[in-house]
Amino acid sequence: MFKLSRKSFNLALCLAWVCLTIMTGQTTSIEIVGDEVIQVVENGTEEYLVLDCPYELSDQDKTSLVIKWYHTNNPVNVYQWIHGNKPQAIGILEDRLDLEYVAKDEEYHRHRALYVIKPTTELSGEYTCSVSSFEDEKTYIQKLIVYSKPSEVSVWTDKREEDTVTVICKVDGIYPEPELMLHIASDSDNKTILAGAKEVKTWSHGSYMATIELEIDEDDLDGPVEFVCEVAIPDTDLVFPNATKYEPKMKVVESAVMSGVPRTYSTSATILGLAALLLCLL
Ligand SMILES: *[C@@H]1O[C@H](CO)[C@@H](O)[C@H](O)[C@H]1NC(C)=O
Ligand SMILES: *[C@@H]1O[C@H](CO)[C@@H](O)[C@H](O)[C@H]1NC(C)=O
Ligand SMILES: *[C@@H]1O[C@H](CO)[C@@H](O)[C@H](O)[C@H]1NC(C)=O
Numbered sequence: 001m002f003k004l005s006r007k008s009f010n011l012a013l014c015l016a017w018v019c020l021t022i023m024t025g026q027t028t029s030i031e032i033v034g035d036e037v038i039q040v041v042e043n044g045t046e047e048y049l050v051l052d053c054p055y056e057l058s059d060q061d062k063t064s065l066v067i068k069w070y071h072t073n074n075p076v077n078v079y080q081w082i083h084g085n086k087p088q089a090i091g092i093l094e095d096r097l098d099l100e101y102v103a104k105d106e107e108y109h110r111h112r113a114l115y116v117i118k119p120t121t122e123l124s125g126e127y128t129c130s131v132s133s134f135e136d137e138k139t140y141i142q143k144l145i146v147y148s149k150p151s152e153v154s155v156w157t158d159k160r161e162e163d164t165v166t167v168i169c170k171v172d173g174i175y176p177e178p179e180l181m182l183h184i185a186s187d188s189d190n191k192t193i194l195a196g197a198k199e200v201k202t203w204s205h206g207s208y209m210a211t212i213e214l215e216i217d218e219d220d221l222d223g224p225v226e227f228v229c230e231v232a233i234p235d236t237d238l239v240f241p242n243a244t245k246y247e248p249k250m251k252v253v254e255s256a257v258m259s260g261v262p263r264t265y266s267t268s269a270t271i272l273g274l275a276a277l278l279l280c281l282l
Pocket of ligand 3: 188189190
């Protein structure tokens, strides 16, 4: 016959207690008190920036507080502050932080933030702060974009085929990876976005070079146009444009067909009419 031993009775009691604490919500003792933000700064222009990690703690958490920061996909933390010890910068943040910086002058908050001195492009990425104690653990994400303006945005046209024109746009020395878009300038806000462009991106010496090109049928162009290339940095409002003007070759036959009378005919008709007029006058 099944008999409840003292040991399993204790286990059951323990489980019941765990369930009860979960139901009453007492297990969550650390609370993050800030919204997730994106910081955007230009490479080499800021003396410093602060990535904070705002939280509230319960009294139980204070005996075993550990703050760690992680960078993008690196499983090893780049910063750590074990309460009662000195903070440490690790990996890419080594020698890049002011470790004396005080985020908030309260014992359990002092070294929670990253004070980054002269942020540069390679420090871009997603920073995750982990706040942990024996009781609980919470994380908080902040995105940092340290961008570099392009050294060049050029756009031009190339006549490779009789019936088409190729629009090419090139950007160099930009960070992070940009998005390129070609469109035709217009007076209204509505842009004719030119889809289906071929794109090539390469990465070297810490920045991106990218080109985009599109072949357009001359027949699709309705008179002179201005091709605009917009180089944008994702997750920011930053856009670097440039434009080039293009005049398609004359569409003699087509416009004649559209008006119903071939132009050559109408020209000869005009000459005939003039001749008739002259004859009448004589
Ligand atoms: C960012 O700035 C640093 C220091 O000013 C410089 O060495 C680096 O080349 C810059 N990066 C880019 C992508 O321009
Ligand atoms: C725009 O493109 C033209 C032609 O490629 C180039 O000469 C010019 O320097 C560019 N302007 C900017 C602001 O990049
Ligand atoms: C722009 O496009 C929208 C929707 O396609 C249209 O309602 C609007 O009238 C257009 N504006 C202009 C100035 O052409």
